[in-house]
Amino acid sequence: MVDNNSSMWLIFTRMSAVPGRKSIEVPKLWDKYYKMYKENTIKAVDVMKILELKKTTFYKLINQYEESN
Known part of the structure; x- marks a missing residue:
C-alpha cells in the first residue's frame, strides 16, 4: 500500500516541482551594503x-x- 506522502512525492517529482521553501532572493541593494x-x-x-x-x-x-x- 502506498501512503499519502509517497504518492505526493511521486506527483511532485513527475511535475518536476520539488516541494519546499522558495530560494532566497538577493535584495536589489545587496552589492552596495x-x-x-x-x-x-x-x-x-x-x-x-x-x-x-x-x-x-x-x-x-x-x-x-x-x-x-
Missing part, C-alpha cells in the same frame, strides 16, 4: 535592518555570495 559591511563601514545588524533580513537569511546570503565570487 555587502561591500560596506566587508569594509567595516556598517554593522551587520544595520544591514539586516535596512534590507529587512533576518539573521539566518543574512548570513546565508553572505555564504552564497562568497562561494559564487
